[in-house]
Amino acid sequence: MSADESTAGEVASAASAPRRAGGVDLGAWKGVWVNIELERGRVQPVSWELLGEGRKLADHLGVPLSGVVLGPDDDATDAAAADAIRYGADQVHVVRDPVLAHYRTDPYTKALTELVERRRPEILLLGATTLGRDLAGAVATTLGTGLTADCTELRIDDETRSLAATRPTFGGTLLCTIHTLEYRPQMATVRPRVMAMPRRDDARTGTVIAERVALSEDDVVTKILSYIPDADADKAQLAYAEVVVAGGRGLGKPENFRLVEELAQVLGGEYGGSRPVAQAGWIAAERQIGQTGKTIRPKLYIAAGISGAIQHRVGVEGADVIVAINTDAKAPIMDFATYAIVGDALQILPALTEALRERKAQRS
Numbered sequence: 142m143s144a145d146e147s148t149a150g151e152v153a154s155a156a157s158a159p160r161r162a163g164g165v166d167l168g169a170w171k172g173v174w175v176n177i178e179l180e181r182g183r184v185q186p187v188s189w190e191l192l193g194e195g196r197k198l199a200d201h202l203g204v205p206l207s208g209v210v211l212g213p214d215d216d217a218t219d220a221a222a223a224d225a226i227r228y229g230a231d232q233v234h235v236v237r238d239p240v241l242a243h244y245r246t247d248p249y250t251k252a253l254t255e256l257v258e259r260r261r262p263e264i265l266l267l268g269a270t271t272l273g274r275d276l277a278g279a280v281a282t283t284l285g286t287g288l289t290a291d292c293t294e295l296r297i298d299d300e301t302r303s304l305a306a307t308r309p310t311f312g313g314t315l316l317c318t319i320h321t322l323e324y325r326p327q328m329a330t331v332r333p334r335v336m337a338m339p340r341r342d343d344a345r346t347g348t349v350i351a352e353r354v355a356l357s358e359d360d361v362v363t364k365i366l367s368y369i370p371d372a373d374a375d376k377a378q379l380a381y382a383e384v385v386v387a388g389g390r391g392l393g394k395p396e397n398f399r400l401v402e403e404l405a406q407v408l409g410g411e412y413g414g415s416r417p418v419a420q421a422g423w424i425a426a427e428r429q430i431g432q433t434g435k436t437i438r439p440k441l442y443i444a445a446g447i448s449g450a451i452q453h454r455v456g457v458e459g460a461d462v463i464v465a466i467n468t469d470a471k472a473p474i475m476d477f478a479t480y481a482i483v484g485d486a487l488q489i490l491p492a493l494t495e496a497l498r499e500r501k502a503q504r505s
């Protein structure tokens with residue numbers, strides 16, 4: 142059963158944000174844009190995932206796909222623009238300005254809003270990262286257009302030529318498809334790892350368009366006094382780990398969670414858990430997997446003592462191989478697991494860890 146089949150149906154609605162100046166000539170808005178999120182010299186990989194998805198939308202509409210890079214006048218900004226072409230953009234609009242050296246809502250909103258008004262793309266996609274969510278909301282309200290957040294599917298509705306943006310609603314029990322019919326651009330955010338990473342093609346060519354926006358440091362009320370890196374910044378990212386082992390309430394008590402961590406360690410992967418165990422404090426909140434946690438796309442996902450509720454399933458179904466360890470052969474996870482081990486996770490997890498350790502020792 143797929144996530145769509147498990148829902149009661151599809152709901153469509155039209156965004157009804159007020160337009161700042163009269164009606165919109167829909168025909169004047171053309172092209173698909175993806176915000177390439179560049180922060181401290183690093184592009185958030187979700188930007189490439191969105192270019193992959195944007196490519197499909199642009200091809201369906203028969204319009205160009207553009208990246209937009211906002212950043213300081215340095216090599217990282219140039220590299221981000223060049224990479225956007227390698228990941229599928231036909232052209233990249235670049236604003237280079239020292240005011241854009243660090244993300245701040247005001248100048249980024251001004252730059253993106255002005256570019257959108259100047260070039261008029263019909264669709265604008267942003268990653269649902271901390272910065273992307275902030276920027277998307279500010280740009281949508283400034284432009285007075287519709288924004289659909291945390292989408293799980295994007296497609297073009299042939300009848301209306303509009304973006305059909307699907308996202309979970311009502312606590313994840315229903316998928317809702319939202320169209321912005323009367324306003325442009327149609328905006329959507331997508332969380333990291335929800336869309337597949339496109340293949341990078343170093344031979345691709347495209348156009349880089351240098352854009353000018355009048356930005357002044359004096360107009361920005363927020364000042365960056367110093368930068369304190371997140372203590373966890375160097376930790377492997379759960380969302381991008383190739384192997385993830387997760388535990389759920391079936392593990393019984395927090396002390397048993399070390400069995401999950403040990404298996405993850407021997408496999409060279411990351412560990413996570415279901416919402417109840419995150420809420421109970423067995424694991425850090427950032428390790429929660431699912432609709433209200435991280436979306437993952439590992440090559441291997443091992444879920445021990447996790448029932449596989451729909452809110453968990455939507456966060457893991459992009460995994461290549463799912464192994465479920467559960468005492469209940471009829472648990473929902475058995476419907477979408479690649480391999481099911483029916484049994485007690487408290488016995489199976491250490492047995493797997495031991496067997497893998499032995500195998501590793503034999504190889505070395």
Ligand SMILES: Cc1cc2nc3c(=O)[nH]c(=O)nc-3n(C[C@H](O)[C@H](O)[C@H](O)COP(=O)(O)OP(=O)(O)OC[C@H]3O[C@@H](n4cnc5c(N)ncnc54)[C@H](O)[C@@H]3O)c2cc1C
Nearest residue numbers: 389390391415416431432433434446447448453467468486
């Ligand atoms: C708005 C909303 C958002 C949510 N977001 C998320 C989310 O992001 N992520 C998420 O995970 N959940 C989320 N949930 C909660 C979700 O609905 C489930 O309640 C939750 O996923 C269940 O967690 P669980 O599988 O660990 O626990 P349970 O549902 O209690 O399942 C425990 C499983 O362990 C098995 N088991 C018991 N003992 C053993 C054993 N010894 N060995 C092996 N198996 C055993 C049982 O058979 C059972 O299948 C959300 C819910 C709502 C309403």
